[in-house]
Amino acid sequence: MLTKSSTELVRQRNSVLVLSVLRRHGALAHTEISDSTGLSSATISAITTELEKAQVIEKSEQQPASGRGRPRVLLRQRRDCGYLIVVIISSDAVQYSLVDYAGKLIDRFSEERSHDPAGAVRFVAAVRAGLLRILDRSKISQEKVLLISISSKGLVNSTEPVLVWSPIFGSEQIDFESALRPEWQAKVILDNETLLVAAALGAREEMVKGADFRSLAALSLGHSVGLGIVRRGNQTGQEISAPNFGHMLHMANGGLCRCGTRGCIEAYAGFYAILRSAFEVPLDTIPAKFVPVAELDKIAAKARQGHRVPAFAFRQAGLALGNGLSRMLSLTERMPIAITGPGTRYYDLLRQGIEEGLGQSHIVRMEGMPEIRVVADEQILVFEGHLNRALSVIDEDIVLSGVQGIQASATVQESG
Numbered sequence: 001m002l003t004k005s006s007t008e009l010v011r012q013r014n015s016v017l018v019l020s021v022l023r024r025h026g027a028l029a030h031t032e033i034s035d036s037t038g039l040s041s042a043t044i045s046a047i048t049t050e051l052e053k054a055q056v057i058e059k060s061e062q063q064p065a066s067g068r069g070r071p072r073v074l075l076r077q078r079r080d081c082g083y084l085i086v087v088i089i090s091s092d093a094v095q096y097s098l099v100d101y102a103g104k105l106i107d108r109f110s111e112e113r114s115h116d117p118a119g120a121v122r123f124v125a126a127v128r129a130g131l132l133r134i135l136d137r138s139k140i141s142q143e144k145v146l147l148i149s150i151s152s153k154g155l156v157n158s159t160e161p162v163l164v165w166s167p168i169f170g171s172e173q174i175d176f177e178s179a180l181r182p183e184w185q186a187k188v189i190l191d192n193e194t195l196l197v198a199a200a201l202g203a204r205e206e207m208v209k210g211a212d213f214r215s216l217a218a219l220s221l222g223h224s225v226g227l228g229i230v231r232r233g234n235q236t237g238q239e240i241s242a243p244n245f246g247h248m249l250h251m252a253n254g255g256l257c258r259c260g261t262r263g264c265i266e267a268y269a270g271f272y273a274i275l276r277s278a279f280e281v282p283l284d285t286i287p288a289k290f291v292p293v294a295e296l297d298k299i300a301a302k303a304r305q306g307h308r309v310p311a312f313a314f315r316q317a318g319l320a321l322g323n324g325l326s327r328m329l330s331l332t333e334r335m336p337i338a339i340t341g342p343g344t345r346y347y348d349l350l351r352q353g354i355e356e357g358l359g360q361s362h363i364v365r366m367e368g369m370p371e372i373r374v375v376a377d378e379q380i381l382v383f384e385g386h387l388n389r390a391l392s393v394i395d396e397d398i399v400l401s402g403v404q405g406i407q408a409s410a411t412v413q414e415s416g
């Protein structure tokens with residue numbers, strides 16, 4: 001069996017490190033790359049020469065501010081090295097974005113999703129058409145698309161791009177990889193939407209706190225309830241997960257949930273659940289598939305005017321969320337909680353219940369209330385999470401396949 005030599009592996013790891021530093025900081029001079037990575041100047045030279053030859057990075061010159069002296073030579077990712085398509089599936093639309101290798105947005109459009117029951121087969125056909133449409137609009141050749149990064153609410157298989165359960169398609173599974181082959185050769189990845197939100201918030205937080213960053217949870221409120229947890233990994237990088245929070249048990253034999261089970265957190269805190277309790281509809285009524293925000297706004301307005309039942313519906317939703325968060329904290333560790341999603345517009349009505357729900361647990365009584373912050377612009381975070389993850393996957397793939405081919409002709413050593 002042939003194995004790569006250890007020098008080869010070290011070199012690959014260092015190349016990925018250089019690319020990730022350029023991603024994080026943008027264009028950098030040779031010495032800055034050396035400072036950020038801790039690698040020697042000679043190593044940086046060898047790596048950047050090779051990446052430049054492979055047309056992965058490029059040089060640009062920056063005139064000194066004084067206008068005199070030698071220009072600074074900066075290195076950065078080449079925009080046309082390859083492309084990424086981001087597909088964001090939400091309850092009422094699918095958004096397509098085309099992004100170049102340097103992370104610049106080139107084109108974007110959204111298509112409304114029909115709420116017909118034809119389900120997954122028609123949906124997959126619509127996604128394939130959407131992907132071809134964005135390619136056609138930009139006139140980029142299909143082989144230049146290196147990766148298709150998809151996100152949805154719901155449960156995602158941890159190793160394959162398979163949507164296992166979603167609020168939209170229920171347990172009708174979608175395997176995006178086989179749905180897009182053989183038409184597409186690009187790599188296909190699929191992530192839970194709130195996991196991406198947590199990833200983006202974690203990356204932002206680590207930029208500020210550096211080595212002091214430990215962990216953070218993102219709670220997304222809307223038609224469904226999502227949770228993402230990001231924690232510092234053992235070595236470098238972050239560990240991100242999206243437990244099935246919305247369908248964790250809140251109350252045994254409780255209200256009927258969209259998933260078919262009874263008593264889930266979502267059956268008390270999802271938009272449909274708030275609507276159900278505000279209208280005092282029996283808890284075993286099959287919940288509405290899609291509730292317009294305007295409907296919830298009306299209930300919220302009544303609650304703010306002091307009407308008892310609508311106010312109770314929000315408080316009860318908050319309580320379910322607070323209880324759920326306290327269980328999550330008991331199983332992990334104390335961490336800040338960032339609340340996002342369309343439901344943040346009702347945070348004033350949910351807050352009391354959330355704090356009460358948290359305060360009922362031993363862990364919170366012992367360690368105190370975790371920091372809770374409201375973060376708007378969930379859509380920006382989802383996209384940011386896509387870029388962070390997808391571009392680092394592309395960087396790694398390029399180093400492992402593309403550049404290696406070039407290296408192979410020069411220095412490859414194999415032992416077996």
Ligand SMILES: [Zn+2]
Pocket residue numbers: 246247257258259260261264266267
């Ligand atoms: Zn459920």
